[in-house]
Amino acid sequence: MAESWTIKSLSRGLQLLDLMAEQPTGVTIKWLSAVSKIPLSTCYHLMNTLVDSGYVQRDRTRQVYTLSYKISYLHNQVQMSHMVPDELRMVAQKVSQELRETSYVAKWESNEVIIQYIAEGDQAIKVRSLYVGYQEHAFVHALGKVILAHISPKDFHAYYIHHPPQRRTPYSRIQWDEIQRERLVTRERGYSLDEEEWEEGICCIGVPLFNYTSCVWGALAVSLPRHRYDRLNQSTISYLQQEAQMVSKKLGYQNIYRSINQQ
The missing domain is CATH 1.10.10.10 (Winged helix-like DNA-binding domain superfamily/Winged helix DNA-binding domain)
Structure with missing residues (x-):
């Protein structure tokens, strides 16, 4: 510093x-x-x-x-002060069991993207450098991408100023035009993709969670190694969206999500 x-x-x-x-x-x-x-x-x-x-x-x-x-x-005290809703914790665990991959929950809080819960599947490859409380490099991981795609332009600009994008791998997209294009695509299709941008060999899919104000509450994501990601079908993404929609409704969100089948 x-x-x-x-x-x-x-x-x-x-x-x-x-x-x-x-x-x-x-x-x-x-x-x-x-x-x-x-x-x-x-x-x-x-x-x-x-x-x-x-x-x-x-x-x-x-x-x-x-x-x-x-x-x-200290970690336990932080977790207690930022408790993840039980419904969301259960959904993250369900996703991990269903897909047998690691799932993550992040929240948009105090103008930061903060990872708040991690559930591991039985064949999961956990991204070691991501942990509960982590709040950096949101431009290159799926949780951050999908949250930043749904905040206001004013909040996004402030976040960009305070968190200049940094390249994590050769695949990281950190140029302004790349980030803006990614935000637009993510909003339109309803999910984000991290294709080895955070860590080489690891891919991630993120879906947004909304609350009763129709603002983004946070995100749900799943990570998997590249060889399993390449075999992924659209039904997996649709499944994640459906689970996220269920959680959002419990958070008071009333609008209807766009599903893969509607695109």
């Missing part, structure tokens, strides 16, 4: 926690230093502070560091 009012050491400590979250089996301080570009001696001081504060624990047998129960406590 470049702002003069930020505390550099705190920012670095949080960076280390983010990196550790992506390596659940544990990391060494040398690895953290190499990946974060933070000097080794500074990494040692930061990790000692995190261990002393209870946010990180050291496995002396394997000589690695992992996140502690205190991180889980």
Whole structure:
């Protein structure tokens, strides 16, 4: 962070926690230093502070560091304050069981696209870097695409200014004209597609969820590996839309969705 009012050491400590979250089996301080570009001696001081504060624990047998129960406590508190409606949680689980793939729920809240629930199927390939609370790179994943396609031009412009699109893979579409074209197509067909834009080898389909004000509440999405995505038929997308429509009705939405069969 470049702002003069930020505390550099705190920012670095949080960076280390983010990196550790992506390596659940544990990391060494040398690895953290190499990946974060933070000097080794500074990494040692930061990790000692995190261990002393209870946010990180050291496995002396394997000589690695992992996140502690205190991180889980914070995560649970966040989840409790942003509870997903029971109906939506049940639908996400149903979709995962039916399609045997990982499903995701995101909400448009405080002008952010925030992932709020993840349900894994029995043959699922989970996108490791997506987790509950994640709210970045919405231009290149299906949840973000479908939500951003349905917000107002004013809100979209503000979001674009505060979240400049960043390329995640060679397939990411991040140019202004590409994004605007994608928004239009997504609104017209009623769903979004992420074809390896977020992570190579992984594709995702997203459908919008609306509330009683007829505004977008959030999105439901499913991810799957490219080889299963290529064999996908339109009935799967229609199924996702039908499930999303049912949830939207429970959120008070009255309008009729466009289905695949009507296009």
